[in-house]
Amino acid sequence: MKRRDFLSGLAVTSATLAAGQATKSTDASQNKDAQQNLKVPRTTPAKNIMISAANGITPRGSHIDAGYKKLAAGADTLEAAITTVSGPENDPEDDSVGLGGLPNEDCVVELDACCMHGPSRRAGSVGGVRDIKNVAALARTVMEHTGHVMLVGQGATRFAELMGFPKENLLTEHSRKIWQLWKEYHSDRDWWGPGLADPSFKFPAGLETSALEDQPKPIQRLYALAAEIGIPEARRMDAIQKVLDPPTGTINCSALNEKGEMSSVTTTSGLAWKLAGRCGDSPIIGAGCYCDQDVGAAGATGSGEENIKVAGAHTIVENMRRGMSPEEAGMDTLKRIVRNYNNDMSKLIYISMHYYILRKDGAYAGVSMWSGPAERPARFAIADGSGPGRHEVAKALFQGNPKDWPPMPRGRR
Numbered sequence: 001m002k003r004r005d006f007l008s009g010l011a012v013t014s015a016t017l018a019a020g021q022a023t024k025s026t027d028a029s030q031n032k033d034a035q036q037n038l039k040v041p042r043t044t045p046a047k048n049i050m051i052s053a054a055n056g057i058t059p060r061g062s063h064i065d066a067g068y069k070k071l072a073a074g075a076d077t078l079e080a081a082i083t084t085v086s087g088p089e090n091d092p093e094d095d096s097v098g099l100g101g102l103p104n105e106d107c108v109v110e111l112d113a114c115c116m117h118g119p120s121r122r123a124g125s126v127g128g129v130r131d132i133k134n135v136a137a138l139a140r141t142v143m144e145h146t147g148h149v150m151l152v153g154q155g156a157t158r159f160a161e162l163m164g165f166p167k168e169n170l171l172t173e174h175s176r177k178i179w180q181l182w183k184e185y186h187s188d189r190d191w192w193g194p195g196l197a198d199p200s201f202k203f204p205a206g207l208e209t210s211a212l213e214d215q216p217k218p219i220q221r222l223y224a225l226a227a228e229i230g231i232p233e234a235r236r237m238d239a240i241q242k243v244l245d246p247p248t249g250t251i252n253c254s255a256l257n258e259k260g261e262m263s264s265v266t267t268t269s270g271l272a273w274k275l276a277g278r279c280g281d282s283p284i285i286g287a288g289c290y291c292d293q294d295v296g297a298a299g300a301t302g303s304g305e306e307n308i309k310v311a312g313a314h315t316i317v318e319n320m321r322r323g324m325s326p327e328e329a330g331m332d333t334l335k336r337i338v339r340n341y342n343n344d345m346s347k348l349i350y351i352s353m354h355y356y357i358l359r360k361d362g363a364y365a366g367v368s369m370w371s372g373p374a375e376r377p378a379r380f381a382i383a384d385g386s387g388p389g390r391h392e393v394a395k396a397l398f399q400g401n402p403k404d405w406p407p408m409p410r411g412r413r
Contacts, residue, residue, distance in 0.1 A: 048072050049384040050080065051358045051366070052253035053301050055088050055096070056381035057389050063087025067253065068383035077255040078117045078140060078263035084253040085136045085267045092172050097251055098133050100172040101269020104276045107179045109170035111135040111269050112283040114150075115143065118262035118293030125150040127283035131167045132160040136267040139283075141165075150283065170269075177231050182243045182273055184225050196347045197305075197340070250282055252289055252299025254358040262293040262360065264313075271304065280304020286314035295321045296359040298330070302352040302369070310336040316357055326357040327395055330367035334397045337369070352402040354394065356380050371396035 048071045056064035067084030071077065089098030096102065103109045113135040114125035124143025127150065129135050138160050142151050151159055161167055222243060226236040250268035266288040270280055281287035281304035288304075290313035291297035298316035300307050307313075312333050319329035334353060341347045353369040366380030378396060383389040 047362055047384065048255075048257050049358065049362050049364065050084065050253060050255045050382070050389075051356050051364050052084055052381045053251045053299075053354065053356060054379045054381055054391060055094060055251050056084055056253060057391060058088075058091070058094070060091060060093060061087060062383075062389045064253065064381045064383045064389040067255065068385070068389065071255055071257055072385065076117075076263070077119070077257050077261050078115060078265065080257075081253040081255045081263050081265045082115070082136045082140060084255075085251045085265055086134055088251050089134050089136065089267060092174075095172075095175055095178070095269075097267055097269055098135070099168075099170050100175050101170060102175055102272035103171055103179050104270075104274045104278070106276050107171065107176065107183075108276065109175070109269055110274075110276070110278075111170070111267070112279055112288075113139040113265065113267035114283045114285050114288050115139045115265040116263060116285065116289060116291035116297070117143065118264075118291050118297070121292075123149050123285045125283045125285055126156040126160075127152040127279040128277055129153075129156045129160065131170060132157055132165050133168060133170060134165065136265050138163075138165060139265070139267075149285065152279070152283075153277070174231075174235070177226075177229050178239045178243065179273070180229050181222065181226055181231065181239055184229075185222060185243055196350060197309075250288075250301035252301060252356050254289070254291065254297035254299060254356065256297075256358055256360065256362060260293065260360060262291050262297050262358070264289040264291040264297040264299050264358075266299050266301075268301075281307040281312070284308055286311045288313065290314045290317050292317055292321075293360060296326070296357065298355055298357045300356070301354045306337050306340070306351055306353060309340060312353075312355060316355060320357075320359055326359050326363050326365035327367060330355040330357050330365055331395065331397060334367060334369050338397070348398070349400075350403050354378060354380070366392065366394035368394040368396045369398060370402040371399045373401055 050064055050068050050071060052064050063084045066087060067080040070083050071080035088094040092100035101109045108130060111129045112127045115136060116123045122143045124139040126135050126139050126142060132138060141163050142148060222240045223236055226239055231239050252266040254264040256262050266282045268282040281300055287308045289299040295317050298313040300312050310333055315333045316329045319332055333355060337353060338348060351369060355367050358364045368378035372378040378394040379391040380394055381389055382392055
């Protein structure tokens with residue numbers, strides 16, 4: 001598709017135009033709309049560019065720069081994206097992806113991933129994988145070496161072994177200790193029972209959902225428990241935070257090269273303390289990531305169940321196909337999640353959602369359901385050759401900090 005053809009599809013004609021209005025006036029309106037549509041952070045066309053979740057850049061290294069180095073050297077777009085996400089997968093200090101990921105409620109690490117390769121229009125996916133660290137590469141192997149798109153559970157693990165992936169224990173001692181702390185503190189406010197989306201859902205009677213700083217006694221108890229378990233003092237508050245607010249983690253990365261080829265990949269260890277066998281959006285093509293190099297690519301991190309229900313990544317790409325800018329496409333998709341809850345802020349405060357969007361012409365955006373705290377706003381990572389990879393602040397639908405589900409009571413039961 002020629003660039004001018006793509007841009008012409010971005011223009012919309014006002015429904016209030018008179019039937020007899022001159023063609024010249026209509027063309028001017030369309031051109032104005034097209035120009036407005038491009039008012040987003042962007043690079044020039046035909047330039048290498050990568051976008052990822054914020055953990056593409058960490059104090060321990062810039063994974064997106066490692067991926068971009070391969071992209072600039074002529075590597076396939078999917079290879080560059082997988083290089084980026086394999087950084088967190090291999091990092092035992094990143095407890096949301098791969099090695100060291102926080103386990104399910106049975107203390108077992110289960111990983112999910114999916115990928116889409118724009119040039120060949122193929123896809124691969126794995127879910128509920130145990131004992132295999134690099135599941136993004138495993139999803140690509142499913143794509144390249146089977147006639148399937150998705151493998152899950154024991155079958156996916158067995159396939160990985162047959163294809164030469166090393167089998168290893170993904171549970172680090174630190175992650176195990178955080179699980180133990182969670183188990184000690186465990187109450188009946190867990191993942192059993194109806195969720196927020198259930199029509200008959202009601203908050204448990206007497207449940208307090210105030211901020212952590214307003215809950216000194218439980219924190220003091222957890223701190224003492226953490227000391228007994230053997231969690232180092234410097235890491236106790238971080239462990240307590242993960243017990244009270246189960247993190248979702250995940251990393252998505254999309255890549256565009258100078259030839260206009262695109263790919264996208266998402267990988268995760270999933271929601272901490274989840275029910276065994278739970279898969280979120282990360283292994284779901286069209287939810288965790290989606291790529292159509294005629295249009296663009298998108299990926300997600302956050303509340304997987306909510307993203308599945310709106311097919312978030314696919315929805316964003318289709319929005320761009322109809323003429324929305326990356327930012328508009330992402331914000332519209334966030335609003336679909338809000339619509340699913342009838343704008344009920346008492347429930348939406350528990351929903352965290354982030355989208356990372358890259359259009360075929362190099363325009364990009366990061367959007368978030370919540371802005372995060374002023375001192376650490378929601379961010380995403382970009383590498384485009386203009387310097388080292390950098391963080392940029394995401395556009396937020398709501399101001400403030402989300403809370404994580406399930407909320408915990410003030411006192412230990």
